[in-house]
Amino acid sequence: xxxxxxxHDRSQHTLFPESLEDDIAEDNPVRVVDVFVDGLDLxxxxxxxxxxEATGRPxxxxxxxxxxxxxxxxxxxxxxxxxxxxxxxxxxxxWLLTRLMPDCKTxxxxxxxxxxxxxxxxxxFVLLCRRLNRSxxxxxxxxxxxxxx
Numbered sequence: 001x002x003x004x005x006x007x008h009d010r011s012q013h014t015l016f017p018e019s020l021e022d023d024i025a026e027d028n029p030v031r032v033v034d035v036f037v038d039g040l041d042l043x044x045x046x047x048x049x050x051x052x053e054a055t056g057r058p059x060x061x062x063x064x065x066x067x068x069x070x071x072x073x074x075x076x077x078x079x080x081x082x083x084x085x086x087x088x089x090x091x092x093x094x095w096l097l098t099r100l101m102p103d104c105k106t107x108x109x110x111x112x113x114x115x116x117x118x119x120x121x122x123x124x125f126v127l128l129c130r131r132l133n134r135s136x137x138x139x140x141x142x143x144x145x146x147x148x149x
Contacts (some may be wrong), residue, residue: 033071062114
């Protein structure tokens with residue numbers, strides 16, 4: 001096994017934990033989603049729960065769940081269960097959600113309760129992408145192959 005690439009020992013602890021920032025390229029679309037959502041006034045957009053309740057269990061900020069929803073739209077992930085799974089294993093989502101992992105019920109309830117506000121924000125995001133001459137969805141190989149001369 002001397003001529004093969006060797007992986008890291010899974011049980012080995014590291015002195016310095018890896019930074020997710022190092023794994024996300026500067027031109028990665030999740031950075032655009034992050035800046036876009038952070039620049040929104042969610043209360044004016046019609047989102048509930050922007051101000052936390054004084055009692056009860058802490059909830060996820062609507063910006064976190066909105067980032068997850070836009071990411072799902074960009075990557076054609078519609079299922080709340082699949083978004084939950086992706087937030088647990090996808091490095092881009094770990095970075096975007098600051099390692100928060102909402103469960104599928106939380107995601108589904110957010111989409112159900114905030115549906116009109118999510119649609120408004122997604123419409124704004126698509127218009128922004130058009131103004132910047134960027135597709136709101138990552139290009140796929142089938143699209144690239146069909147656009148050849």
